[in-house]
Amino acid sequence: MQSPGLKIAAVIAALASAMAVSPATHAQQAIKHVLLISIDGMHAVDYQNCVAAETCPTLTGLGHHGVHYTRTSTSRPSDSFPGLVAIVTGGTPKLFGGYYDVSYDRVLAPPKITTGNGVAGGTCTPGQPNGTRIEYEEGVEFDQSQLGGGFYTGIDAGYKEINPDRLPRDPYNNCQPVYPWNYIRANTIFGVIHKTGGYTAWADKHAVYSLVSGPTGTTTPSNVDDYYSPEINSNVIPLPGVTTATGFDCGTLTSSTGNSGDFTGDFDAVKCNDQLKVNAVVNWIGGKTHLGDKTAPVPAIFGMNFQAVSVGEKLIEFGVKGGYSDAAGTPTPAMQGEIEFVDAAIGQMVKALKSNGLVDSTAIIITAKHGQSPIDTHRFMKIPDNTPTTLLASDSTLTSHVPFSESTLNPNGIGATEDDISQIWLTDPDSDRASGVTTASEATVQAAVDLLEANAVADGIGQIFYAGSLETTYGKPGIPEHLGPCCAFDGRGGDPRVPDLIVQPNVGVIYTGSSKKQAEHGGFAQDDTNVMLLVSHPGLHAKTVEAFVETSHVAPTILRILGLDPTELKAVQVEGTPVLPGLGL
Secondary structure, X not given: OOOOOEEHXXXXXXXXXXXXXXXXXXXXXXXXXXXXXXXXXXXXXXHHHHHHOOOOHHHHHHXXXXXXXXXXXXXXXXXHXXXXXXXXXOOOHHHHOOOOOEEEEOOOEOOOOOOOOOOOOOOOOOOOOOOEEEEOOHHHEOOOOOOOOOOOOOOOOOHHHEOHHHOOEEOOOOOEEOOHHHHOOOOOHHHHHHHOOOOEEEEOOOHHHHHHHOOOOOOOOOOOOEEEOOOOOOEOOOOOOOEOOOOOEHHHOOOOOOOOOEHHHOOOHHHHXXXXXXXXXXXXXXXXXXXXXXXXXXXXXXXXXEXXXXXXXXXXXXXXXXXXXXXXOOEOHHHHHHHHHHHHHHHHHHHHHHHOOOOOOEEEEEEOOOOOEOOOHHHOEEOOOOOHHHHHHHOOOOHHHOOHHHXXXXXXXXXXXXXXXXXXXXXXXXXXXXXXXXXXXXXXXXXHHHHHHHOOOOOOEEEEEOHHHHHHHHOOEOOEOOOOOOOOOOOOEOEOOOOOEEEEEOOOEEOOOOOOEOOEOOOOOHHHHEEEEEEEOOOEOOEEEOOOEEHHHHHHHHHHHOOOOHHHOHHHHHHOOOOOOOOOO
């Protein structure tokens, strides 16, 4: 197997139709690094509009020597959790088994103690399916109100924020906690690259997204050499000495900044949280660790996610609205400020690449874990009550079939998996309780569907996926034929993570009681799933590709760029995920 880094001369031979670089000039150069960026929420139309309006000079410049894909789809569901996993594994939720940051597993057992967001702690019965709500977001940290998750001090943060007592447990592995990287059923580009000796680094919004490591079988995400995660949902604090790429002094933040108390409640605060990650990326480019206090190799694969655009799309702050002013995606002034910040921040990364002589040896890939819906805020309809799950939980015939964490009978639970989608897991509490099997019968599922159909207008329901219409995409819900340590699944029998029902509401419908947002993501709508995708390198001609592609195609493409074999990814082996077209790879 080749080591990371592919000679430009070889790239030119492979990309003859796409490259425009003289072999004599760059024969000794090598593509050794890939900078991967997720601008969460960034639609294809956002990129198109900002280029046309000349308001994103960095992205425009990268497009001058990049391939732009207009019909890129995220994972479905389009939540951050499956969205990121699709990008780094090359797989679908059916393969890697991740449907949302909050979901359900019919085999795993509850955490020892209740999570910060309300997933109840409980007992673990060894050797049999237990069934539990699953949380892989900020609630599994020691203290989600702190920037460092209650473990780190100052502006440092990382995977050690995770409190193992708040993780689900595996009844087939001595009831040990299941760390997020081991929950994933497929390996990642970080694992493949790290195995060949490549240095790896990533920055994201929660400690749990150290899952980019992929499975390690250990309590550490060892395929990521440097992971940084200043908690986005922590309380706002001043960040002296930190200035955003567009000039905002983060030292002026106060605990009263914004309308929610955390970094997602203010148009400037979210930029400051992102800027911490931007600074980490700049440090990695400069051959340092994320805080810049130690030397380190420049990573072969590295990058970060931006939250600014995602927050800018949905936030209403004291009457000031982000999002868009029309169905064409014209940003409001607040939203425009978020896009301009992200563009300037990426500009800081490009400047660092130039000053460190790494431009020719680095490919830049920019995409998004998810979009945001609706773009047209005239379509926005908030339904705070009688959402699909609470409707089922309040019905006397189905109350006991809804997991208690989603039930209206539980006043302290984390609640339903509902944003602009509703995913529903059902149980039959009296079915084969001795073996621990609590899967829902066909009759129970049908009764739930009938109730939803009867209330479809009031609940804004557009389409209900269940039985065959669900199984063709995700497989059959249930308990696997062969049970063993998490998280292998050979496809035989039922999948313990597949919902019994998925409800896609009408476009613009959001299941929320919040008055502080006007959009959400997670569903199957066009605005949720159509995101920007740009592959940039000085040797590429500007090109637009209109073929349908998916963000999952990014993973094998990165390996091919670095001279590695994409078939090292399980997703390529099982699902045949291709490299991106139009690059000549």
